Amino acid sequence: MFFIMAVTLFTSRVVLNTLGVVDFGIYNVVGGVVAMMGILNGAMAVSTQRYLTFELGRGDMVRLKQVFSVCLTIFFLLSVIVVILAETIGLWFLHNEMVIPAERMTAANWVYQYSILACILSLVVNPFNATIIAHERMNVYAYVSILEVSLKLAVVYLLLVIPADRLSTYGLLILTSQAIVAFTYIVYCRHHFKETHYRFYWERPLFIELVSYSGWNLFGSVSSLVKGQGLNILLNMFFNPAVNAARGIAYQINSAITQFFTNFYTAVRPQITKYYAQGDMEDMLKLVFRSSKFSFYLIMLISMPIVIEAPYIVNLWLGQLPEYVVPFTRLIIVISAIDAMATPLMTAAHATGHIRLYQFSVGTMTILNLPISYVFLKLGGQPLTVFYVSLCISTICLFMRLWIVHRLMDFPVKRYIIQVFGSCVFICAVALIIPLTIHLLLRENFVNVMIVCLVCVLSTITTVYGLGLTKHERGLVVDILRKKILHKK
Known part of the structure; x- marks a missing residue:
């Protein structure tokens, strides 16, 4: 990967x-x-x-x-x-x-x-x-x-x-x-x-x-x-193709990052459906909780260095720094992290086969991206406006999914908010403290940027392992490392 x-x-x-x-x-x-x-x-x-x-x-x-x-x-x-x-x-x-x-x-x-x-x-x-x-x-x-x-x-x-x-x-x-x-x-x-x-x-x-x-x-x-594409076309109608190019670059960066989550979730998705088909609700709920957390952690691990050092990394990568690429990239990554956390909830809803309420509610809220963004752009809003609107709506949709899945299968909403959403926000905030402080103190050059990136990875891994996993989950991680690394030696 x-x-x-x-x-x-x-x-x-x-x-x-x-x-x-x-x-x-x-x-x-x-x-x-x-x-x-x-x-x-x-x-x-x-x-x-x-x-x-x-x-x-x-x-x-x-x-x-x-x-x-x-x-x-x-x-x-x-x-x-x-x-x-x-x-x-x-x-x-x-x-x-x-x-x-x-x-x-x-x-x-x-x-x-x-x-x-x-x-x-x-x-x-x-x-x-x-x-x-x-x-x-x-x-x-x-x-x-x-x-x-x-x-x-x-x-x-x-x-x-x-x-x-x-x-x-x-x-x-x-x-x-x-x-x-x-x-x-x-x-x-x-x-x-x-x-x-x-x-x-x-x-x-x-x-x-x-x-x-x-x-x-x-x-x-x-x-x-x-x-996605509707907002892309909306940007083309109000601005020039250079803005679409900036959005395209930002989405390519985001695509490379979210590929880690996508491959992980591709493996998880059929298991959620099979557990439901077999009537094993306990294991299905455990998998939904864990996959929601791990999806967010995977994106956070890969994206934190890019989010913090985006201007230098984009300029190093492209040999230039097109306008809007950095803020587009940062906002799109945050939106993707929220959507990744919510994706297992979508699969749980689909597993039941009763998707009318889910698709109508979440779909209607998501469609509001276009008219709301259009109004803001018509009033003189800048290209970034559409991504701020998208971020707000993605957050609302996360909680709508929770309510709908609860109606479909008596899903423990309060426990999910505390153990998944609350945990992910807290872990992200804690993991950001040290690398962000170092970023603000050091001058921007290749060596210092690499130091910040390394600290981001170490901070994320230690924070997730120490605070973001349960005792049982930490045991699973240790067992996997022992089987995959020590066994090979």
């Missing part, structure tokens, strides 16, 4: 320098338009993951194969819908509403078409990814991650040597790398999981159940899209 993060940050720097701020901003915002067309993808992906994991938890292999076949059929239908939407409404929006320099419109159109194909690929491969997660073959993601990193390096090299328009070339190279990764997942699944050998199967009640479940997930996907 550290290797992947390093390569991601390296390639981001080269791509920014090669494309330039304007083209980099265009690529990010055009991709956002396609993401809007692909909202059905996210909605159906969550449904597929839940139903495959649930059937696997019950041990019904025949039903598992039937669910997979119906899901893949639905994804084929969604691909057709996405193409129709993207080539009509999306294309009109690109040409009439986006702020793109006239001389770059041809390249933007090529990037748009490549992004549509990439969206179709992600649709088709979704049931296969869901199957890997349901079977908990997490090692597969490690190997494919190595492949993805290698492809990123290849893209950067080819971008520098191919004598063609770099923006459109970059779009084509990214599409090619995504196609290779998708093909790898599909081939692996067909060789290891019998249920992924697709044969057309139709069952109207199952189809309706999946689509109905996905309908509420669609509402949740729309809300997430509004928070």
